[in-house]
Amino acid sequence: MKKQEILKNIQNILTEKIQNLQKLIEETRASSNDTKSSMGDKYETGREMLQQEINNLQIQLNGFSNSLNILKNINPVPHQSIGLGSFVQTEKGKFFIAVSLGEIVFEKEKIFIISAESPLAKAMHGLKKNDIFSINNVNQAIKNVW
Structure with a gap:
Protein backbone atom coordinates (compact mmCIF):
# COMPACT_ATOMS: atom_id res chain seq x y z
CA MET A 1 0.00 0.00 0.00
CA ASN A 73 5.94 13.42 12.91
CA ILE A 74 4.66 10.08 11.57
CA ASN A 75 7.35 7.97 9.97
CA PRO A 76 5.71 6.09 7.05
CA VAL A 77 7.82 2.95 7.43
CA PRO A 78 5.95 -0.39 7.43
CA HIS A 79 4.76 -1.58 10.85
CA GLN A 80 4.69 -5.11 12.17
CA SER A 81 2.36 -4.27 15.04
CA ILE A 82 -0.42 -1.68 15.09
CA GLY A 83 0.18 1.78 16.53
CA LEU A 84 0.33 5.45 15.53
CA GLY A 85 1.05 5.64 11.80
CA SER A 86 -0.15 2.12 11.00
CA PHE A 87 -2.25 1.40 7.95
CA VAL A 88 -4.53 -1.52 8.82
CA GLN A 89 -6.87 -3.69 6.78
CA THR A 90 -9.54 -5.62 8.67
CA GLU A 91 -12.54 -7.60 7.48
CA LYS A 92 -14.62 -4.43 7.87
CA GLY A 93 -12.39 -1.89 6.13
CA LYS A 94 -9.11 -0.02 5.88
CA PHE A 95 -7.90 2.30 8.61
CA PHE A 96 -5.01 4.71 8.92
CA ILE A 97 -4.21 5.40 12.56
CA ALA A 98 -3.12 9.00 12.84
CA VAL A 99 -5.64 11.77 13.55
CA SER A 100 -9.41 12.01 13.65
CA LEU A 101 -10.45 12.97 10.12
CA GLY A 102 -13.07 10.43 9.10
CA GLU A 103 -13.48 8.77 5.74
CA ILE A 104 -11.44 9.70 2.69
CA VAL A 105 -11.33 8.15 -0.76
CA PHE A 106 -7.84 7.38 -2.01
CA GLU A 107 -7.39 5.75 -5.42
CA LYS A 108 -11.07 4.73 -5.40
CA GLU A 109 -10.78 3.02 -2.01
CA LYS A 110 -12.45 4.14 1.21
CA ILE A 111 -10.01 4.64 4.06
CA PHE A 112 -10.99 5.72 7.55
CA ILE A 113 -8.53 8.10 9.16
CA ILE A 114 -8.84 7.55 12.90
CA SER A 115 -7.12 8.91 15.98
CA ALA A 116 -4.81 6.70 18.00
CA GLU A 117 -7.08 7.60 20.94
CA SER A 118 -10.22 6.21 19.28
CA PRO A 119 -11.77 3.03 20.74
CA LEU A 120 -11.08 1.14 17.49
CA ALA A 121 -7.40 2.12 17.41
CA LYS A 122 -7.05 1.22 21.09
CA ALA A 123 -8.66 -2.18 20.46
CA MET A 124 -6.17 -2.88 17.65
CA HIS A 125 -3.09 -1.40 19.39
CA GLY A 126 -0.15 -3.80 19.45
CA LEU A 127 -1.88 -6.44 17.32
CA LYS A 128 -0.35 -8.01 14.22
CA LYS A 129 -1.52 -9.52 10.95
CA ASN A 130 -4.00 -12.41 11.50
CA ASP A 131 -4.72 -11.37 15.11
CA ILE A 132 -8.37 -11.07 16.14
CA PHE A 133 -9.84 -8.28 18.24
CA SER A 134 -13.29 -7.45 19.52
CA ILE A 135 -15.08 -4.12 19.52
CA ASN A 136 -18.77 -3.68 20.37
CA ASN A 137 -19.01 -7.46 20.80
CA VAL A 138 -17.99 -8.00 17.17
CA ASN A 139 -14.83 -9.97 16.38
CA GLN A 140 -12.67 -8.83 13.50
CA ALA A 141 -9.47 -10.22 12.04
CA ILE A 142 -6.49 -8.11 11.05
CA LYS A 143 -5.88 -8.95 7.38
CA ASN A 144 -2.81 -6.78 6.90
CA VAL A 145 -0.67 -4.12 8.58
CA TRP A 146 1.57 -1.65 6.81
Missing part, protein backbone atom coordinates in the same frame (compact mmCIF):
# COMPACT_ATOMS: atom_id res chain seq x y z
CA LYS A 2 1.19 3.50 -0.76
CA LYS A 3 1.38 4.67 2.83
CA GLN A 4 3.53 7.73 2.05
CA GLU A 5 1.01 8.92 -0.56
CA ILE A 6 -1.93 8.42 1.81
CA LEU A 7 -0.10 10.40 4.48
CA LYS A 8 0.59 13.21 2.01
CA ASN A 9 -3.07 13.18 0.94
CA ILE A 10 -4.20 13.54 4.57
CA GLN A 11 -1.73 16.40 5.08
CA ASN A 12 -3.11 18.14 1.99
CA ILE A 13 -6.70 17.78 3.26
CA LEU A 14 -5.76 19.24 6.64
CA THR A 15 -3.76 22.07 5.04
CA GLU A 16 -6.78 22.98 2.92
CA LYS A 17 -9.05 22.93 5.98
CA ILE A 18 -6.59 25.18 7.84
CA GLN A 19 -6.43 27.66 4.95
CA ASN A 20 -10.24 27.76 4.70
CA LEU A 21 -10.58 28.39 8.43
CA GLN A 22 -7.94 31.14 8.35
CA LYS A 23 -9.81 32.85 5.53
CA LEU A 24 -13.13 32.52 7.37
CA ILE A 25 -11.59 33.98 10.54
CA GLU A 26 -10.24 36.95 8.57
CA GLU A 27 -13.63 37.55 6.93
CA THR A 28 -15.45 37.30 10.26
CA ARG A 29 -12.99 39.74 11.87
CA ALA A 30 -13.50 42.17 8.99
CA SER A 31 -17.26 41.86 9.41
CA SER A 32 -16.90 42.51 13.14
CA ASN A 33 -14.80 45.62 12.48
CA ASP A 34 -17.32 46.90 9.93
CA THR A 35 -20.12 46.47 12.46
CA LYS A 36 -18.08 48.29 15.09
CA SER A 37 -17.31 51.30 12.94
CA SER A 38 -20.73 51.76 11.37
CA MET A 39 -23.25 50.73 13.99
CA GLY A 40 -22.05 52.17 17.28
CA ASP A 41 -22.78 50.69 20.72
CA LYS A 42 -26.35 49.75 19.86
CA TYR A 43 -25.16 46.53 18.17
CA GLU A 44 -22.77 45.33 20.89
CA THR A 45 -24.61 41.97 21.03
CA GLY A 46 -23.99 41.37 17.33
CA ARG A 47 -20.29 42.05 17.76
CA GLU A 48 -20.14 39.70 20.73
CA MET A 49 -21.77 36.95 18.65
CA LEU A 50 -19.20 37.51 15.90
CA GLN A 51 -16.41 37.31 18.50
CA GLN A 52 -17.80 34.00 19.77
CA GLU A 53 -17.84 32.72 16.18
CA ILE A 54 -14.20 33.77 15.76
CA ASN A 55 -13.32 31.96 19.00
CA ASN A 56 -15.07 28.78 17.80
CA LEU A 57 -13.28 28.95 14.45
CA GLN A 58 -9.96 29.48 16.26
CA ILE A 59 -10.55 26.34 18.34
CA GLN A 60 -11.16 24.34 15.14
CA LEU A 61 -8.06 25.89 13.56
CA ASN A 62 -5.93 24.92 16.56
CA GLY A 63 -7.25 21.35 16.40
CA PHE A 64 -6.42 20.99 12.70
CA SER A 65 -2.98 22.57 13.27
CA ASN A 66 -2.26 20.08 16.07
CA SER A 67 -3.40 17.22 13.82
CA LEU A 68 -1.10 18.43 11.04
CA ASN A 69 1.84 18.50 13.48
CA ILE A 70 1.06 14.91 14.52
CA LEU A 71 1.01 13.85 10.86
CA LYS A 72 4.35 15.51 10.15
Whole structure:
Protein backbone atom coordinates (compact mmCIF):
# COMPACT_ATOMS: atom_id res chain seq x y z
CA MET A 1 0.00 0.00 0.00
CA LYS A 2 1.19 3.50 -0.76
CA LYS A 3 1.38 4.67 2.83
CA GLN A 4 3.53 7.73 2.05
CA GLU A 5 1.01 8.92 -0.56
CA ILE A 6 -1.93 8.42 1.81
CA LEU A 7 -0.10 10.40 4.48
CA LYS A 8 0.59 13.21 2.01
CA ASN A 9 -3.07 13.18 0.94
CA ILE A 10 -4.20 13.54 4.57
CA GLN A 11 -1.73 16.40 5.08
CA ASN A 12 -3.11 18.14 1.99
CA ILE A 13 -6.70 17.78 3.26
CA LEU A 14 -5.76 19.24 6.64
CA THR A 15 -3.76 22.07 5.04
CA GLU A 16 -6.78 22.98 2.92
CA LYS A 17 -9.05 22.93 5.98
CA ILE A 18 -6.59 25.18 7.84
CA GLN A 19 -6.43 27.66 4.95
CA ASN A 20 -10.24 27.76 4.70
CA LEU A 21 -10.58 28.39 8.43
CA GLN A 22 -7.94 31.14 8.35
CA LYS A 23 -9.81 32.85 5.53
CA LEU A 24 -13.13 32.52 7.37
CA ILE A 25 -11.59 33.98 10.54
CA GLU A 26 -10.24 36.95 8.57
CA GLU A 27 -13.63 37.55 6.93
CA THR A 28 -15.45 37.30 10.26
CA ARG A 29 -12.99 39.74 11.87
CA ALA A 30 -13.50 42.17 8.99
CA SER A 31 -17.26 41.86 9.41
CA SER A 32 -16.90 42.51 13.14
CA ASN A 33 -14.80 45.62 12.48
CA ASP A 34 -17.32 46.90 9.93
CA THR A 35 -20.12 46.47 12.46
CA LYS A 36 -18.08 48.29 15.09
CA SER A 37 -17.31 51.30 12.94
CA SER A 38 -20.73 51.76 11.37
CA MET A 39 -23.25 50.73 13.99
CA GLY A 40 -22.05 52.17 17.28
CA ASP A 41 -22.78 50.69 20.72
CA LYS A 42 -26.35 49.75 19.86
CA TYR A 43 -25.16 46.53 18.17
CA GLU A 44 -22.77 45.33 20.89
CA THR A 45 -24.61 41.97 21.03
CA GLY A 46 -23.99 41.37 17.33
CA ARG A 47 -20.29 42.05 17.76
CA GLU A 48 -20.14 39.70 20.73
CA MET A 49 -21.77 36.95 18.65
CA LEU A 50 -19.20 37.51 15.90
CA GLN A 51 -16.41 37.31 18.50
CA GLN A 52 -17.80 34.00 19.77
CA GLU A 53 -17.84 32.72 16.18
CA ILE A 54 -14.20 33.77 15.76
CA ASN A 55 -13.32 31.96 19.00
CA ASN A 56 -15.07 28.78 17.80
CA LEU A 57 -13.28 28.95 14.45
CA GLN A 58 -9.96 29.48 16.26
CA ILE A 59 -10.55 26.34 18.34
CA GLN A 60 -11.16 24.34 15.14
CA LEU A 61 -8.06 25.89 13.56
CA ASN A 62 -5.93 24.92 16.56
CA GLY A 63 -7.25 21.35 16.40
CA PHE A 64 -6.42 20.99 12.70
CA SER A 65 -2.98 22.57 13.27
CA ASN A 66 -2.26 20.08 16.07
CA SER A 67 -3.40 17.22 13.82
CA LEU A 68 -1.10 18.43 11.04
CA ASN A 69 1.84 18.50 13.48
CA ILE A 70 1.06 14.91 14.52
CA LEU A 71 1.01 13.85 10.86
CA LYS A 72 4.35 15.51 10.15
CA ASN A 73 5.94 13.42 12.91
CA ILE A 74 4.66 10.08 11.57
CA ASN A 75 7.35 7.97 9.97
CA PRO A 76 5.71 6.09 7.05
CA VAL A 77 7.82 2.95 7.43
CA PRO A 78 5.95 -0.39 7.43
CA HIS A 79 4.76 -1.58 10.85
CA GLN A 80 4.69 -5.11 12.17
CA SER A 81 2.36 -4.27 15.04
CA ILE A 82 -0.42 -1.68 15.09
CA GLY A 83 0.18 1.78 16.53
CA LEU A 84 0.33 5.45 15.53
CA GLY A 85 1.05 5.64 11.80
CA SER A 86 -0.15 2.12 11.00
CA PHE A 87 -2.25 1.40 7.95
CA VAL A 88 -4.53 -1.52 8.82
CA GLN A 89 -6.87 -3.69 6.78
CA THR A 90 -9.54 -5.62 8.67
CA GLU A 91 -12.54 -7.60 7.48
CA LYS A 92 -14.62 -4.43 7.87
CA GLY A 93 -12.39 -1.89 6.13
CA LYS A 94 -9.11 -0.02 5.88
CA PHE A 95 -7.90 2.30 8.61
CA PHE A 96 -5.01 4.71 8.92
CA ILE A 97 -4.21 5.40 12.56
CA ALA A 98 -3.12 9.00 12.84
CA VAL A 99 -5.64 11.77 13.55
CA SER A 100 -9.41 12.01 13.65
CA LEU A 101 -10.45 12.97 10.12
CA GLY A 102 -13.07 10.43 9.10
CA GLU A 103 -13.48 8.77 5.74
CA ILE A 104 -11.44 9.70 2.69
CA VAL A 105 -11.33 8.15 -0.76
CA PHE A 106 -7.84 7.38 -2.01
CA GLU A 107 -7.39 5.75 -5.42
CA LYS A 108 -11.07 4.73 -5.40
CA GLU A 109 -10.78 3.02 -2.01
CA LYS A 110 -12.45 4.14 1.21
CA ILE A 111 -10.01 4.64 4.06
CA PHE A 112 -10.99 5.72 7.55
CA ILE A 113 -8.53 8.10 9.16
CA ILE A 114 -8.84 7.55 12.90
CA SER A 115 -7.12 8.91 15.98
CA ALA A 116 -4.81 6.70 18.00
CA GLU A 117 -7.08 7.60 20.94
CA SER A 118 -10.22 6.21 19.28
CA PRO A 119 -11.77 3.03 20.74
CA LEU A 120 -11.08 1.14 17.49
CA ALA A 121 -7.40 2.12 17.41
CA LYS A 122 -7.05 1.22 21.09
CA ALA A 123 -8.66 -2.18 20.46
CA MET A 124 -6.17 -2.88 17.65
CA HIS A 125 -3.09 -1.40 19.39
CA GLY A 126 -0.15 -3.80 19.45
CA LEU A 127 -1.88 -6.44 17.32
CA LYS A 128 -0.35 -8.01 14.22
CA LYS A 129 -1.52 -9.52 10.95
CA ASN A 130 -4.00 -12.41 11.50
CA ASP A 131 -4.72 -11.37 15.11
CA ILE A 132 -8.37 -11.07 16.14
CA PHE A 133 -9.84 -8.28 18.24
CA SER A 134 -13.29 -7.45 19.52
CA ILE A 135 -15.08 -4.12 19.52
CA ASN A 136 -18.77 -3.68 20.37
CA ASN A 137 -19.01 -7.46 20.80
CA VAL A 138 -17.99 -8.00 17.17
CA ASN A 139 -14.83 -9.97 16.38
CA GLN A 140 -12.67 -8.83 13.50
CA ALA A 141 -9.47 -10.22 12.04
CA ILE A 142 -6.49 -8.11 11.05
CA LYS A 143 -5.88 -8.95 7.38
CA ASN A 144 -2.81 -6.78 6.90
CA VAL A 145 -0.67 -4.12 8.58
CA TRP A 146 1.57 -1.65 6.81
